Amino acid sequence: SYLLSFLEGSALRLANTVEFDPNNYPVVYRLLTTTYSKPRMLANHYVSQVLNLKLPKNECIDTLKEMIDKLDASVTSLKALKIPNLGDFMLLSLGLRILDSDLRAKFEQKHLGTEFPLYSDLVNFVRNHCLVAKLAGTENSHSNSGQRSVIKDKITPVRSKVLIATNSKEADLPTNAKQNLCPCDGMSHFQMKSCPKFRNANMDSKIGMVKKYRLCWACLGRSHGVASCNSKYGCDSCGSKKHHSYLHRDIQGSGNLSVVDTGQVPAPGLSLSVSGVSLSSREASNGSRTCLLGTARIRIRGAQGEWFYGRAVCDSGSSVNFITSSLANRLGLSKSKCSLQVTGVGHSPPIAVSGQIQTQIAPHFSPEPIQHISLAVVPKITSDLPSAPVSNCFLEQFKSLQLADPDYEKPAPVDILLGIQSFLDSLPTNPAQIKGEPSA
Known part of the structure; x- marks a missing residue:
């Protein structure tokens, strides 16, 4: 040893x-x-x-x-x-x-x-x-297998959406080999929402099953994620189409916090953890009120197997993961061609993506869990977060927890954006909550 x-x-x-x-x-x-x-x-x-x-x-x-x-x-x-x-x-x-x-x-x-x-x-x-x-007449590929070439890369078909770009399929979601069986108990009712074991489980167990079997948070189906779900139905409790009724969890809070209308999907003002704990405060140092997204300090693997550190922001409104070109260049990973275009609010000019990389991420404080991830490379994700220093008065309440972003209250650059699927896969099954205050 x-x-x-x-x-x-x-x-x-x-x-x-x-x-x-x-x-x-x-x-x-x-x-x-x-x-x-x-x-x-x-x-x-x-x-x-x-x-x-x-x-x-x-x-x-x-x-x-x-x-x-x-x-x-x-x-x-x-x-x-x-x-x-x-x-x-x-x-x-x-x-x-x-x-x-x-x-x-x-x-x-x-x-x-x-x-x-x-x-x-x-x-x-x-x-x-x-x-x-x-x-040999094969200048567009190394071989007949259609692998990527240094001369002309294979372009994956994509489709774009307003506000954020998305791939035409969830490439990182595995397909269950036994499509006619329920992944939970192996019975033939197929749909998880019809499974007695799932329906009778408590909320934490249900969320754990969704993560374990890589199910869609919106319809509990397989072979796709919430970003590409075609279900027209929303949660019976809050109407959200980002989670199923069985995954709805209410958090009672004060006037400073809105009721969380998702099964672990953050509402504005809340900051949840990525493989750990992250805090958020609504009060800036000058007394004005602000709203913070969840951030996490994570490790990301480079071309030689070494680990680099980066700061990630968790965005449940994005269906794609992003990384800045500066960090992508430091990793030294080869890029595949990607024709995605990112469009913001108000039909702002689209931003072309310079490529896509495949790698792994892990928490900054632990070697596990390791998550395989695809990231689109863009020049910049956002300005420093938070926009101004915020109070760390909540830190004492969470002193027993390992924070995903130990310096959550200090403005700092953002290197990575975790989209909805990677964000949900990274959430702890039992986040810490204090009534009337931010959750961690």
């Missing part, structure tokens, strides 16, 4: 392939050294560390010193490898970052016996690949 505590990402997954006990310690250690002691892999790691460094906006002496120490350590380690032509290797590394994973794998396979390929090897490889593709 001591060795495992120093591992993360692909190294940890490799170590876990061996049953770990004291007798197998040499086996695991030898497996790790054999895999990661290759000079080329070490060099790639150090280059990635250098390219992913970025000075925070809130610059101070401590953060500047920490950044320059990391930079110097990576550069010193890179020089210690004594690469024959370090400048050429840097150009090669930058060029390889442009390729998609399939084409890069072919390049590495071709030069498997070369310790440090040259930049000219990469240029010749890509040119030959393009020539072969044209001769």
